[in-house]
Amino acid sequence: MSRASMSWRKKLIATALLCLLIPSAISMGLTGIYTNNMLMNNASTKSEQSLEVAELYVSNIINNMIHAFNSIQYDSEMISNLRLAWNSYKSKENKTDFFANKLVTEKLNELMYFSGKCYVTIFLPNGLYFSNYSVYPNDLSYMYQEPWLLSMSKQPTNMTSWIGVLDNNVPADADRYPHLITIAHSFKLYANAPNAIIVLSKPEAEFHEIFDKYASDQTMMLLDHKGTIQSQTDERLIGTTVPFSNSSDHENRVVWNDKEYISVNKPLSFAGLSMLSLTPYQVVTGSYGKFFNEIVIFQILSLILFSIVMYFILRYYIRPIIKLAKTAKSVEMGNLNIRSKVTGNDEIGYLGLSFDRMLDRIEEMIHEIQMEQARKRKAELELLQAQVNPHFLFNTLNSIRLQVIMKGEKEIGGVIGSLSTLLRMTINRNNEFLTLHEEIDIAQQYVKLMKFRHEEDVQLITNLASDTLLASIPRLTLQPLIENAYIHGLMQKQGKITISSWKKDHLLYISVQDNGVGIEQEKLASLTHMLSETSMRGENASTSMNGIGLKNVNERLSMIYGDEFTIHLISSKDMGLKITLSFPLSKYEEMKDDV
Template structure:
């Protein structure tokens, strides 16, 4: 038997080698299909898509700045305020002005909202009067009147908008945070033939740059002015440099050399000021994408290997599957799944082993059932023996006899106490029904209070106020007694006081409130009880956990207290939380 098996394995090895050679031949054919031009086109397409996203973002920022100019220049109320301020400034020989009188100008500037984040707005009026939306404390802006671009604007037509590009931050308080600003300026006049006034808008350069890293992590992206000067760049150190390579036309590309490296350059013009977006993709990263092809090769090899493994698995199963089934069954039986069977059949040795194994498990199952039946009968016998030792009915009858004899002798109070004890004992021993009507649960609490008052000789008053439509609503047995006991022992401290029980319905919920006028507690103490840290609240915690198990997340227990004001506990029980509880009515005691 060994020789044929070995011979078959040799054939299988030869077949597997053939299956491994074929994928290699196929991968060579696939590799020849891909060319550098195709890879380059993919890189250009990706760069174009990144530029489209970045262009939309940058255009929105620039459009927002233009709209801000218009909102200031064409706001008649703003212009009127500026005229009044300038006229007052000219007429005052001290060249001073009360800016508080023109706070409406500052408010309007502050209310301007901008796309992208922080924006600095400066209004330069003639003769040194200016307004800003930022603090000018320790930041004199008189130098702006001497800037070269101010002098250049004097020769430009009125209402001209000049895009200055990138400059150093002139707001000292933010210069460290935003070292570079992108600035545009517009000229206007307060009166006909009056000297030019200027609106200056500046945005941190980082607002233009942040989109580059988000959508072009594998590219170099920059914002250029019409002269090729870098306004914003993925690397902030390049700001201010000049990109000297020829600018490609829209939707085209060039292969350029810049800073000693070779790049694929893609350009998108912007609709403002002749600015443009430029994306540089490292040429080496494009050619290195040939590695992706080899990844495809690996995937194909894995696919062919899986096919080979399936064929091999099919043949091996013919001999090894029965033994594997026996092993899996043995493992499951070892873990406790005694109902598992191997179902291995056959005329050979493995088939006989599987049949014997299954018969052995069947025998074990029969023995376990026999043992469980014997243990069950044993527990029932022990329980019957215990019940026979002390018959509950004997206790009830005896207590009733004592109660009647006490009443006949005029001991009515003792008779009532014995009656309450008998009723409470019957409710405690009875297990016929887990749920009881609310009125029966409250009656049990009344018997309990009668016993506690008799035991401690205290006049604790139990006040009951149940809505008529809640009397027959069923709740779990002994839900209220632990809460009343907690109020009696810990709230009132076994002294005189009032414990009240109220109930009402609202929105398919049953509300039951247990309230005392005792010593109350601090909020920290209530948190300890809710979290199960305090030992004094074990009864409350047990009731809460029991009702959560029965009703789930729909149940809630609220606690409200303060020192000296007593404690109020409110149970919130869903009326449709337990189907069986909706059909309990009448007396359920035995």
Template sequence: MPGRWKERFLTQSIRTKLFVAAIACVLLPTAITLLAYNALTQEAVKRQAMSNAQDSLQLASGSVASLFKSMLNIANYIQVNSDMNAYFKIVNAGTAAESNRYEAFMQENNILEQLESLTVIGDKSYVTVLLTNGKTFTNYSRGEYNPAGLTQEQWFGELGKLKGFQSYWVKTEPTVFSMEKLDNPYQISVVRTLRLENADIYGYIVVTVMENQVNGIFDRLTAGQEVMLIDEDGRILSHKDSSQIGTALEYPIRGTGASASTSIVKAKDGRYLVAEQPIPFNGWRLVSVQPYKQATVNISSIFSRVFVFQLASFFVFLLLLIALLRAFTKPLVRLGKVSAAVQRGSLSVRSGIRGRDEIGRLGFLFDQMLDRINGMLAEVRETQARKRKAELRMLQAQINPHFLFNVLNSIRMKAMRGGDPESAQMIGSLSKLLRMTITGEKDEISLHEEIGLVANYVELMNLRQKEEAQLRLEIAAEAFLIRVPRFFLQPVVENALIHGLCQSKGTIAVRAVVLPDGDVELTVEDDGNGMDGEKLARVNKSIRFHAAEALYREEERGRFSGIGLPNVAERMKMVFGDRFRMDVQSEPGKGTKVTMRIPRKEDDDVQRNAG
């Protein structure tokens, strides 16, 4: 019998299967949830209330710990500050009065300013440095409190037991500062010792805050809870009701050491939720007390409303589910019919399914895929036609440059036969430059080829001008094979000829050396007129902040001159990245030197190793 029902279910349509599966997946979990809900609600309410109390107390604990840590940080700063300790030792030894009085006054004033700056930001703290000879340094007026009275406190005798960076936490005691007594009746302090190299105590550091700073944290972060700070003996150190300070906590403490705990305690007037959090540094603990009913009233109300809402929404959602499943499965049927038509070879059919859900996106993407297939087929046909035309134009374009070079070579040979070697040389150099300009099959060439182009260019320029410029090359052999952009060096040499030598005689030196890290340092130096400081700064600035639009305008001119140093720097940075560096140095009457640092590329390493 079960096998028969299974067979009938498997033969049903996808719509029927979805109906049965959806109803089963909704009905069974909902029934189990409603049955187990009441059994789990009370325990969940208890755990949530305990978690809320612990979270709230943990937040307050972090703030209180931060306050105490700031007190320790002040004491740490004074204890490890070598300058302050050196001065304290001098004062305690009684040798400070023997030095210059003005200098002693300035040193003491500097110490007081440092103590004052320690409490400028953050919670207000009273800092006292008490030396064993009775000398004191404070960040408050002695009219508020005479720090010599610290030696009369009961806890003062315990300080001799401290070692190194150990601290003594003074429990809540009446405020001694006259300006604070009215608004802040209690204070909390931490004490550190200052010791000589032989471990003898020569002073004490006392950092004090008002107890109201602690219970103020309770009011801000633990609304609805009675929070207090207690010591290791269970006595209250801080409470919003100052009359309870010093009294014993009436609830038992279960947490020990660094552990936190939350418990429900029974009392005469009902049950209370008690949470505890340890405070680092001093072994004290934060305790929050709240009536259990008050802690759980909101959570219990939420659980009750959720139960009623679940029961009502189940029936509503069941009806909606049936209607939605019918609407959801209708586009699937349509999409299946369109897929069958595409399988038969009809690429013009479209599903027309649209929507923001997965089925709507699937229908839209399916139709878009068919559109792209049709477009790609048309694009392939058009690309093939354009490819045939481009191949024809490329063959035609190759004829013109070769024809031009052949004509120039013919003219050069005719000039040589006619006894005019100077014209023949000029035509030969021009032919080489034009060939390198027109034939653009290589974006990068070796430095050796680039140097040859520069030599041809200088030779051609010497034929144009009255006085010849001398080109001196000092290129390291290992630098010849590095790959560089075409015509990157020609604009630099052109600037040296036109602006440096002013198209008159002189020397242009091109040097290249390989640095220890593999980079190549290339310099172009002339002995021409040079530049003044203002113009030099303008040139270096244009190299660093060259605009891409200006580069485009210069390239549109399509000529050798006018490209300039900024465009050379821009081209080199596009090839080598930000590691490329260019710098111009010049002095009036002493010439100009352009230095370029060309980073090493992996292709250069391969060629260098192969060489």
């Protein structure tokens, strides 16, 4: 026994739930992806806008620092004072000249007056340096040994370099401005002299004050070409390295200090610097996550409610189908008296009504079959009771024929022989098909009987192709046509009846023609129409000897050959009638195979 399968009702409910769940899941997924991308794009756009504004301020500070370099290098008075101080320093064996140094310091303060908080140091060759700030009690001579200063002294002149973040060594400002953003520029006092270096520093606070102006959920920082933080609101991070690339100009999702951020990078045009904005991913998606959870809960509750409602609705609509299924199962077990009694104006109601009507019709057909079988049994019994052995009749006729011949009545004996042959072919129903020459023999016997009966000279002329003599045709095909020609064509008078046969392609053609009175065209058309309708309706013809005629032949051959059988009538008044039959040669073989 096969295992029980899921019922149709459960399949329908499961399908409906799947049709709801799958689109809902896809919709939620696509909504989540789209919303997440939209939030990330909005956060990135906001960060880019903030970076663009901050970049203007940062670039302005750097440009002012570069402008300060130019103010010092290209001020003729400043250069003259520097040369004077340096020459005096060299002539006094590396001892400073107070007057010369004072001129340089005063001019330096004058040039830097409008540059804001700015620390400027000029390092001349041989250890002479100047600044616009007090370094007491420190000595800046150690700066000459800094790697970056040694490197710049050997580089080509007029080079500006990013030094980065340095500690503030000015005692008065160290607590307030602990970190300085520093750049340096090289120049020459004389063409062949060693490089002099201008070092200019700005408090790092001026940079991160720019970053403080933006939302607290956004972190900005200034990075050098190595990714080292140069300025950031959290001073503890200054000097540390950001591990992800700062070369791209688009948003990325990055992980930093065990937190996920949306990063947006904007390169600057100076020294490989860039500005980086970090927005916590949780901040961007936090409100979305809450919103998404609310949607999920709402959809789950809606799904549960819909499932309950759908269950009762489907149960209501499926109940008639289940009732029909139970009725069909009872019918399968043999109970034909049961009815579904399903009604309604919809398809299910129509199905139930049709099913009940079908059962009514089946019961009627069973009753009719039972009655038919009873009638058949009764007819078979009557036939058995009334049946006379055909051989007894034929033997009796032959005995009579011999007695008549022995008495010299050969003509009557021949007529009795023809009658015996015709009766034998009429009573014997074993052979449905005969060869054409056997059918011609029957026709000749029939003509002999007609001559004897009516004492009229009827000539039967045969014009048969030799390759058609063994062709099989339905039994008693020609006799009804000859009878029709004799009675209706020759008007039971003398005349000629011609039978012709030929083959063409796979068809056998047989024509029966008389030279009788013929048929008018209107009657011929009516007869042709009657034969066509009779062929399509398939009406049964009488099987009595006198009732067999043209209609009978048409019906029999139409039932046997179908559309492949044709009958063609040609006639005119006083010109006789020609009937031409055509049907396939192979039909007899097919029917023998079926038997």
